[in-house]
Amino acid sequence: EIVLTQSPGTLSLSPGERATLSCRASQIISSNYLAWFQQKPGQAPRLLIYGASTRAPGIPDRFSGSGSGTDFTLTINRLEPEDFAVYYCQQYNTSPALTFGGGTKVEIK
Amino acid sequence: QVQLVESGGGVVQPGGSLRLSCAGSGFIFRTYGMHWVRQTPGKGLEWVAFVRNDGSDKYYSDSVKGRFTISRDNSKNTLYLQMNSLTVEDTALYYCASRSCPGGDCYTNFWGQGTLVTVSS
Numbered sequence: 656e657i658v659l660t661q662s663p664g665t666l667s668l669s670p671g672e673r674a675t676l677s678c679r680a681s682q683i684i685s686s687n688y689l690a691w692f693q694q695k696p697g698q699a700p701r702l703l704i705y706g707a708s709t710r711a712p713g714i715p716d717r718f719s720g721s722g723s724g725t726d727f728t729l730t731i732n733r734l735e736p737e738d739f740a741v742y743y744c745q746q747y748n749t750s751p752a753l754t755f756g757g758g759t760k761v762e763i764k
Numbered sequence: 765q766v767q768l769v770e771s772g773g774g775v776v777q778p779g780g781s782l783r784l785s786c787a788g789s790g791f792i793f794r795t796y797g798m799h800w801v802r803q804t805p806g807k808g809l810e811w812v813a814f815v816r817n818d819g820s821d822k823y824y825s826d827s828v829k830g831r832f833t834i835s836r837d838n839s840k841n842t843l844y845l846q847m848n849s850l851t852v853e854d855t856a857l858y859y860c861a862s863r864s865c866p867g868g869d870c871y872t873n874f875w876g877q878g879t880l881v882t883v884s885s
Contacts, residue, residue: 690871699859699878700809705871743809750870751797751814751823751863758808 657682657746659756667764674731676759678744683724688748691720691729694758695740703742704729731761739763766790766874768860773879780850780883786843786860786876794818794838797863799872800845802856802881810856813845814863827853850883857881 658681668674678689687707692700702711704720707727717732731738744756772784786798800812813834814823822834833846843860857878864873 686869688869688871699875701875702871702873705873706869711873745809745872747871751799752825753799753801753811753872755809755811 657754659744659754661756661759665760667762668734669764670734670736672734674734674761676729676742678727678756680725684746684748687723689727690745692743693740768874768876770860770876770879773881775882776850777885778851778883781848784845784858784879788841793841798843799861801859801861804856852883855883
């Protein structure tokens, strides 16, 4: 099983700042089969990024994904108030089986 | 727009059974593989099961294999999860999610709002 470790657990930032979230895999994720999701309280996860760097339809360009192999990053430029949420990475290299990271909470400082 | 609506959750005693449903609309349901994923405060997001678009192949996590059965009825645009021999560890919010595979890149795109399953005596 591919284990995904996200860091930091919590990120305290102000609106307008940049958020950098990390996701490290225990094994190489081939073909960059890694996605990022945003989840707000009481809501389902929302797809932001797939294929490590491709934005899903309707996702603002302040969200960007990068990385390959075992190290991946989600960057949120110029945080908006609606961006404060929990973010999860997910690998689908072993699809249909999926694994998720433990999440990073981006909170208002 | 795409909608996935889960139902069937509730409170059940250990050893009991429940059947969850997930109704899809706004997309061509029969062309998408479908997952069940569950979420708990302690264990986070955990993949449970997957069924191919035509129902031909089914896959399960080790934690539910032999107890849960995933199925679908494409004539009703509905996904199911039959859960038997439930334990307290199965207590979670259960989501259904669709899988999109453009060019072989098979990612999870849409999720329902979830249905809560509580296993308790």
